[in-house]
Amino acid sequence: MTIAITLVYDRIRWEEKAISKAVENQGLSIRRIDAKELVLDSSKGDQEVERELGSLVLQRCVSYFRGLHVASFLEAKGIKVINSSEVSRICGNKFLTTLYLEKGGSPTPKTLFTFSGEAAKNAADLLGYPSVLKPIVGSWGRGVARLNDKESASALIEMREDTNGLFNQIYYIQKHIPRPPRDIRTVVIGDELISANYRYSPQGEWRTNFSKGGRIEYCEITSELQDIVLKASGAVGGGILGVDAMEGPEGLVVHEVNSNVEFRGASQVSNVDIAVKIVDYLVQEAKR
Amino acid sequence: MDKKCSDCDGTIVIPDDALSGEIVSCPDCGLEYEVAKTRSNSVELKPAEPVGEDWGE
Known part of the structure; x- marks a missing residue:
């Protein structure tokens, strides 16, 4: 063949x-x-x-x-x-990702959705401060803002109200998870978690995206990490995925699943050749 | 292979193993170009598509 x-x-x-x-x-x-x-x-x-x-x-x-x-x-x-x-x-829509993670029983931060700025302000109040406002489409940390208090939440939500993006009037406000200045990027291929690395926030930045200049370090694959990551992968349908997790006070939570995973950073510290693993899977x- | 930046005339070095669709940028002005290889394997540069709202991983 x-x-x-x-x-x-x-x-x-x-x-x-x-x-x-x-x-x-x-x-x-x-x-x-x-x-x-x-x-x-x-x-x-x-x-x-x-x-x-x-x-x-x-x-x-x-x-x-x-x-x-x-x-x-x-x-x-x-x-x-x-x-x-x-x-x-x-995976390309955070609103849907959260729904599927919840449905699949994956631990994920509590998220409120609203369809107007006014309701978004109420949602931020309900969730408490700080919380995190994210665009539902788009990646690399763009447009992700921490709502530190009521005043900054109002200002950021009002700024969003004035923008014309296709999805900008769908508000996705997520509970802020107190975590170390890092998150965990994992790469899942089929039913195998093949790589995990920490992504540290760069100086002067709270977001951990590699594209923002974050530092990469090897992360050991524990059974807890393996369980929640594979569960999250299954919840969204599986394939070649980047599952991102945070170390919260009550354990690991999954906050994002990427269906077009970038693994340049992961490859710096991975024991396996991720591209080869992808080809084997194909x-x-x-x-x- | 080298090409000239259409904006500032800077020299853009294109790696030998560059593939069509790869992005190169002018070291002088930062303008991004997309590599386009023709059937005769010559290399052309076209302006890179600007980052879209729906771009990401």
Whole structure:
């Protein structure tokens, strides 16, 4: 059986390059398709689409909506996409992620949702201070703000009210978890937790995102971490995921699941080659 | 391979193993470009797409 992998991207990051090299090193063929150049024809038959785009697609678009819609098209034409459109839909939207984590029994910070600024101010009061206001779509810590007190909450919520983003009038306010100045990034592939690392906040910053310049350190995989991370992965549908956890006073809580996981930072301290593990998983999925 | 920045004329060095879709930036002015390799394997640069509201992991 010849295995060919199609990588759909809209920007080649370090990760897409690492995956491409790992595919080639295993003697497999890879076709890279820029989603920005695609013209998808709804009337084409499944076989024609498969001939053009392949039978197994790794969807790695940085644009949530672009990736979601490309995956939906491909799946409608019978093509296997990893991660699936459903997993991307859930993980690309924090509102949905929280609902699925709760439903799946994963410990996650209490979150209130509102659909107007006025209700958001009430929600912040109910939750208490500090709490955290997050946009429901988007990542890398952008737009995430700590509501330190009633006054700052009002100001930040009023600023949000004046913006025109598609989802900006959906307010996601999360209980602030007192934690050390770090969180835990894990990479899950299928049913295996393959890597865990601490992400420390950079100087003068409370957010821990690697893209904000956070420092990376190896984190041992304990049974508690393994249990909650795999539970969270299962709750959103599984695949190739970045599950982020925090060390709260009552134990670990999962605050985010990324379906387009960036693992450049994790690779600095991981004992395993994450890109190779991803390719192994794709091969396994191709044979299923 | 080197290319000139269309904005400031700075020199952008493109790594030999660069793939289409990879981002390079001008060391002088910071402007980002997307690498585009043609069928004849020559390299062109096009302006990189600005970061969108829905971008992320």
